[in-house]
Amino acid sequence: MNSSKNKQSIVYHLRQEHDGQTLAAVLKELAEDASWGQVKKWIQRRQIQVNGNLCLDEARRVSSKDVVKWFAQSLSKPIEVADIRIAHLDDYLVVVEKPAGVTSVRHFHEQRISTRRRQLQPTLEELLPPVLAKMQRLRWPPLPPVGMNRGKRNTNQSRNERKPSHVQNSKKLPPELQIFPVHRLDRDTSGLMLFARTHAAEQKLVGMFRRHTVRRQYQAFCKGTVDPQQIRTWLIRDRGDGVRGSLDQDPSAEEQGAALEAITHILASEPIVPKSNQAYSQLTCRLETGRTHQIRIHLAELGHPICGDKIYHKLADGQVIEDASQAPRHALHSHLLEFTHPFSGEHLRFEMPLPADLKQWLKRLQSDQQS
Secondary structure (H helix, E strand, C coil), X not given: CEEEECCCEEEEECCHHHCCCEHHHHHHHHCCCCCHHHHHHHHHCCCEEECCEECCCCCCECCCCCEEEEECCCCCCCCCHHHCEEEEECCCEEEEEECCCCCCCCCHHHCCCCHHHHHHCCCHXXXXXXXXXXXXXXXXXXCCCCCCCCCCXXXXXXXXXXXXXXXXXXXXXXXXXXCEECCCCCCCCEEEEEEECCHHHHHHHHHHHHCXXXXXXXXXXXXXXXXXXXXXXXXXXXXXXXXXXXXXCCCCCCCCCXXXXXXXXXXXXEECCXXXXXXXXXXXXXXXXXXXXXXXXXXXXXXXXXXCCCCCCECCCCCECCCCCCCCCCCEEEEEEEEECCCCCCEEEEECCCCHHHHHHHHHHHHHHHC
16 A cells, blocks of 8 residues: 655555455555544545545445545535436437536446445436436335335334435336436536437437437647647557556557547637646547547647546656646536437537536636736
8 A cells, every 4th residue: 555645635545455345444444543433434524535536435345456535624515416407308318417526327336236325426327317307297206116015114214214315226217217328428527418218219329329420529628739630549448557548559450359449529729828828728629439538538648638637647658747727627528419319300409518617717727827
C-alpha cells in the first residue's frame, strides 16, 4: 500500500493483500488510530472515494487495483430523483438530461446487491422509474405482483425500514416503468442520454447506434489550441499501465479481437480567452463511434486533455500534462442528440445547455485568465 497526502485529502493505492476486503476494513487498517466508528462516519458523511467515485457502502469489496481517497470535508450529495429532468417521453423511448455525478447503469458485478445498498448511490437507470411514474400518474412504489405476500410486514422492522424505497431494481418493475439503456455516459459527464422503454425499441435503437445514425455532439473544454480534424485510432483496454488507450498503429490480425476502432470528429474549436497567456479551447466534437472514454482519450493523446480529467492527464509514456484549470470535474457535456424515431419516423433533435457547475467554472476561468 502506498499513500500520498496533503491538508485536504489522503490517497491510498491498495495492494494484493487487500483483494476481497470490505472498504471499511481496509480503511480501518490504513488509517492510523481510527476506530471502526470513525471509519463508518467517514463513509456515511461522504468523505471517501473509490477510483474517483463517491462510495457510501462500507461493505463494498475492494481490490488491489483500487485507489481509495479520504477527504477532510464532505463531498457533494449523490444525485437524487428530484435532480432528474426529462427532455422527451413517448411509448417507446425517453430522453434524459443526465446530471454529472451519477453512473448511467449498474455495473454487472453489482446486479445482485440489495435495495438498501442501491439506495446509497443509485444509478440513473434506478432513478428514472419514479420520475416516469410521476409523469404517467402511476403508483410509486408499485405494488408487488400477486402472490408475493402483499401487506405482510416483519414486526421487528423499524419504522424507517418499513417505508417504501424510492430506488428499486429496475429489472423487477412493471413494464410501463421499465427502461433499457442503449448507450452510456461517464459518471462525471453531463448531457443527453437515451433509454428505450420496450425490448422492441431497444433492439431498434441499439441497431441505430451500431449504424451510426444517431448524431451525438459534445462540448469539451481542454488545455491548448486544437484544430478541427478527424481522429481515428484503435482503442484497447490496457495501453500498458492499466489505463485505456490507442494502439500505435492499426491492429494486426491477432490484435483485432481486442482493439476497437474509434472515430471522433472535432467540428469546431474556439479559444476560451483569446488574449490569455494560458490557452484553453472549447471544442464541439461529434462521435462517429461510441467507445468508452473515447473523446477523453483522443484529446489527451493529442496533448490536450480535457480540463479536470483525473485519468488521462497522464500519458502512456508517463508524461503528466499539468492542469491548472481547477475544473470541478472533467469538462465534457453531451449537448446534442439527433435521430429519426424508430417507429414514428419523426425527426427528433434535442439540445441541452451547459449545466450550472460548468457555467460557473467557465466564468471563473475567464475571469482568472483575463486578470
